[in-house]
Amino acid sequence: MSNDYRRIAKDGIWDNNIVFAQSLALCPLLAVSGTASNGLGMGLASTFVMIASAMIVAMLREVITPQVRIPVFILIIATLVTLVDLWMNAWLHDLHKVLGLFIPLIVTNCAILGRAESFSSRNQVLPAMFDGLMMGLGFTMVLVILGIVREVLGSGTLFANAALLLGNWAAFLELEIISDYKGFLLIILPPGGFLVLGFLLAGKRLIDDAIEKRQMFKQANDPIDGATLVNS
Amino acid sequence: MKTAREPEYRKRIGYQAALLGGFSTLATIFLVMGNISTKETILLRQQEDLQSSLAEVIPTEYYNNNLVENPLQVVDVDKQSITIYRGTKNKQVSALAWEISGQGYAGEMRFIMAVDNTGKILGVRVLSHAETPGLGDKMEVEKDNWILNFNGLSLGKPPEEQWKVKKDGGQFDAFTGATITPRGVVRAIVEALKFFRQNQTKLSTLIIEDHPKKM
Numbered sequence: 001m002s003n004d005y006r007r008i009a010k011d012g013i014w015d016n017n018i019v020f021a022q023s024l025a026l027c028p029l030l031a032v033s034g035t036a037s038n039g040l041g042m043g044l045a046s047t048f049v050m051i052a053s054a055m056i057v058a059m060l061r062e063v064i065t066p067q068v069r070i071p072v073f074i075l076i077i078a079t080l081v082t083l084v085d086l087w088m089n090a091w092l093h094d095l096h097k098v099l100g101l102f103i104p105l106i107v108t109n110c111a112i113l114g115r116a117e118s119f120s121s122r123n124q125v126l127p128a129m130f131d132g133l134m135m136g137l138g139f140t141m142v143l144v145i146l147g148i149v150r151e152v153l154g155s156g157t158l159f160a161n162a163a164l165l166l167g168n169w170a171a172f173l174e175l176e177i178i179s180d181y182k183g184f185l186l187i188i189l190p191p192g193g194f195l196v197l198g199f200l201l202a203g204k205r206l207i208d209d210a211i212e213k214r215q216m217f218k219q220a221n222d223p224i225d226g227a228t229l230v231n232s
Numbered sequence: 233m234k235t236a237r238e239p240e241y242r243k244r245i246g247y248q249a250a251l252l253g254g255f256s257t258l259a260t261i262f263l264v265m266g267n268i269s270t271k272e273t274i275l276l277r278q279q280e281d282l283q284s285s286l287a288e289v290i291p292t293e294y295y296n297n298n299l300v301e302n303p304l305q306v307v308d309v310d311k312q313s314i315t316i317y318r319g320t321k322n323k324q325v326s327a328l329a330w331e332i333s334g335q336g337y338a339g340e341m342r343f344i345m346a347v348d349n350t351g352k353i354l355g356v357r358v359l360s361h362a363e364t365p366g367l368g369d370k371m372e373v374e375k376d377n378w379i380l381n382f383n384g385l386s387l388g389k390p391p392e393e394q395w396k397v398k399k400d401g402g403q404f405d406a407f408t409g410a411t412i413t414p415r416g417v418v419r420a421i422v423e424a425l426k427f428f429r430q431n432q433t434k435l436s437t438l439i440i441e442d443h444p445k446k447m
Binding site: 034063064065067068071072075076078079082083086087089090091093097183185188189 | 252255256263270274364366
């Protein structure tokens with residue numbers, strides 16, 4: 001059983017990552033990843049919706065018939081997103097002013113519907129919630145990395161407005177990496193998001209290749225075979 | 233969703249309809265609950281937003297009342313109702329602030345503008361806009377102090393025909409790479425000043441027991 005969970009975690013964060021592997025959710029991704037704090041906020045909100053929708057879908061999987069499953073899933077997701085939207089507007093108001101426009105976009109985040117369809121509706125409640133958590137964390141990770149790169153290159157700061165999201169203790173995160181920086185507009189605009197995402201995807205491929213090579217090397221544990229592999 | 237041992241009744245259209253209807257009802261209930269539980273807090277936050285943006289455009293020495301209280305509703309030429317917030321001191325209206333909007337490069341831009349009782353601009357700030365980051369957003373006071381140039385100006389100063397960006401023969405600087413945005417800002421401000429001039433007497437007389445007319 002613990003093996004299953006390890007598998008789910010590895011899938012969500014890396015192997016089957018929403019952005020890296022499935023190339024889903026690009027719309028909210030590119031829209032809010034201009035700064036690291038915005039990315040983190042959007043990622044956490046999406047993660048919450050994913051866990052909650054996974055839980056509800058998995059609980060009701062015996063009740064929902066295949067014929068009406070899509071509208072029911074969308075209804076569940078849309079309700080959750082609206083609740084998150086209201087909740088953020090009330091209690092994280094300053095962040096909501098920044099992200100407000102993009103919160104309703106979580107509904108159209110096909111990754112959430114995709115996980116409901118392909119995982120939550122076929123699994124028990126706990127694995128489904130764990131899958132939602134891991135997929136959400138994987139998504140958040142990409143959003144934050146993309147946000148960090150775009151923010152440092154585009155405006156020369158890091159985690160600007162983090163205190164809005166996490167409270168005043170997070171003020172130490174707000175750094176000015178390059179002082180008196182004029183800004184690099186392209187990176188902040190959506191095309192810059194695509195560019196940085198392209199480099200990230202290439203980087204992921206490189207890491208995957210490196211891992212694969214090392215595993216091949218390990219399999220060929222025979223010292224003579226191993227030596228020839230290194231040389232080739 | 234194990235189709236293999238699916239009972240007969242689940243295939244009926246009535247079951248499907250009831251399922252969908254049931255979920256819609258549940259969703260509605262949850263949304264109503266969510267709305268009720270957050271409504272007051274959201275309203276409070278919006279009031280705070282309003283208060284802080286009003287405090288930004290009206291200097292403190294101009295008023296000693298609560299700016300959000302007793303707003304005045306005025307109908308402008310386009311039959312649009314405008315809410316005017318007034319700062320009072322010694323039972324006299326000393327400052328007025330209201331929301332104005334202009335057409336920018338990428339859609340509507342909303343501002344809050346305050347004038348004193350003679351029509352002199354006390355301050356203008358952007359509330360929301362969709363202009364290009366790095367080009368059009370220099371009108372945000374956090375990015376540039378361009379918008380502060382309007383402070384102290386009025387319809388006669390500069391003369392009305394000078395209320396344009398330099399490119400159109402006026403006196404206002406446009407910022408690098410963006411002409412349409414500042415043009416929209418100047419136009420919106422000038423319209424607002426004209427609106428004030430037309431309604432000046434009505435706006436700056438304070439009736440003590442003033443109940444705002446509901447539109």
